[in-house]
Amino acid sequence: KNEVEQSPQNLTAQEGEFITINCSYSVGISALHWLQQHPGGGIVSLFMLSSGKKKHGRLIATINIQEKHSSLHITASHPRDSAVYICAVISNYQLIWGAGTKLIIKP
Amino acid sequence: DGGITQSPKYLFRKEGQNVTLSCEQNLNHDAMYWYRQDPGQGLRLIYYSQIVNDFQKGDIAEGYSVSREKKESFPLTVTSAQKNPTAFYLCASGRFPEQFFGPGTRLTVL
Numbered sequence: 001k002n003e004v005e006q007s008p009q010n011l012t013a014q015e016g017e018f019i020t021i022n023c024s025y026s027v028g029i030s031a032l033h034w035l036q037q038h039p040g041g042g043i044v045s046l047f048m049l050s051s052g053k054k055k056h057g058r059l060i061a062t063i064n065i066q067e068k069h070s071s072l073h074i075t076a077s078h079p080r081d082s083a084v085y086i087c088a089v090i091s092n093y094q095l096i097w098g099a100g101t102k103l104i105i106k107p
Numbered sequence: 108d109g110g111i112t113q114s115p116k117y118l119f120r121k122e123g124q125n126v127t128l129s130c131e132q133n134l135n136h137d138a139m140y141w142y143r144q145d146p147g148q149g150l151r152l153i154y155y156s157q158i159v160n161d162f163q164k165g166d167i168a169e170g171y172s173v174s175r176e177k178k179e180s181f182p183l184t185v186t187s188a189q190k191n192p193t194a195f196y197l198c199a200s201g202r203f204p205e206q207f208f209g210p211g212t213r214l215t216v217l
Binding site: 098 | 149151152203211
């Protein structure tokens with residue numbers, strides 16, 4: 001079993017829908033990282049959080065340390081949000097990566 | 108502009124040939140990393156370097172080699188010993204745990 005599990009693996013939605021991507025982990029962590037990978041391959045960091053909730057524009061990330069779970073939400077989704085969203089946890093000075101969730105937003 | 112560059116974006120090689128992937132950064136970061144990405148899997152760490160002239164094996168170092176002669180540069184050589192080299196390779200730099208990524212190189216071995 002992977003130490004970091006993301007769900008769903010693939011998600012297709014219509015423009016405007018509220019999107020939720022989940023990340024569950026089985027190890028103790030000091031922080032969790034959400035990143036976005038566009039079709040061209042480059043990866044950018046969205047959030048790093050160790051508790052509570054962070055918001056940036058239409059993106060919201062939450063984490064529940066007790067339940068070892070984090071969610072990434074996208075409000076009013078848009079086709080330009082189409083990308084792979086990757087969760088990574090920081091545990092014992094290592095980054096452990098999830099396999100990613102491929103999101104497609106249709107106009 | 109500050110950032111990380113990787114070249115080339117696409118690379119094709121014949122089986123049995125060594126190939127070197129370039130990674131350059133002008134962010135003045137001490138630490139640099141090489142990852143391999145395969146479909147349906149998380150990033151896997153190949154090698155990392157925390158300082159010039161020093162580097163450490165990651166989780167999947169077999170069949171790869173690196174050098175770190177300059178702070179700005181961390182080239183990765185995929186040797187003929189790597190059994191399944193076709194993959195997407197990402198270079199990153201930054202102070203742990205924050206990492207900045209290059210655009211990646213897609214290597215196809217024919």
